[in-house]
Amino acid sequence: MKLLEINPYINCDFGDVRLTKRAVSIADALQVKYGQPLSQVFKSASDLKRGYEFLSNPKTTFSKLTQPSFQLTAQEINGIPIVLAVGDTSFLDYKKIVDKREDYGPTGNGGNGLILHRSFAL
Numbered sequence: 001m002k003l004l005e006i007n008p009y010i011n012c013d014f015g016d017v018r019l020t021k022r023a024v025s026i027a028d029a030l031q032v033k034y035g036q037p038l039s040q041v042f043k044s045a046s047d048l049k050r051g052y053e054f055l056s057n058p059k060t061t062f063s064k065l066t067q068p069s070f071q072l073t074a075q076e077i078n079g080i081p082i083v084l085a086v087g088d089t090s091f092l093d094y095k096k097i098v099d100k101r102e103d104y105g106p107t108g109n110g111g112n113g114l115i116l117h118r119s120f121a122l
Contacts, residue, residue: 023060
């Protein structure tokens with residue numbers, strides 16, 4: 001079975017079945033309209049509101065959202081002798097924003113922002 005055929009969010013454990021169902025529906029919507037604003041991803045204003053409520057729920061942590069995907073990836077690459085993990089670093093510099101946010105840090109040359117590391121396994 002190919003990775004794209006499986007929605008890993010069906011295996012999320014938030015301690016609430018409704019949150020897992022919401023994660024699956026959000027993932028399905030994002031897959032169809034990837035890269036578009038959330039206001040265009042969701043079919044109705046109430047779906048958009050439920051999406052924001054899901055994302056702000058303390059039970060829907062980053063760890064709980066990513067764990068099923070990590071497990072699925074590990075299963076998919078098990079036994080493959082060589083797996084390439086291609087990485088990329090992007091500097092998100094917000095130096096033109098007057099108010100510096102506490103969680104932002106220096107990005108070099110007096111920058112104000114975040115350093116984003118992304119990798120993709122092939």
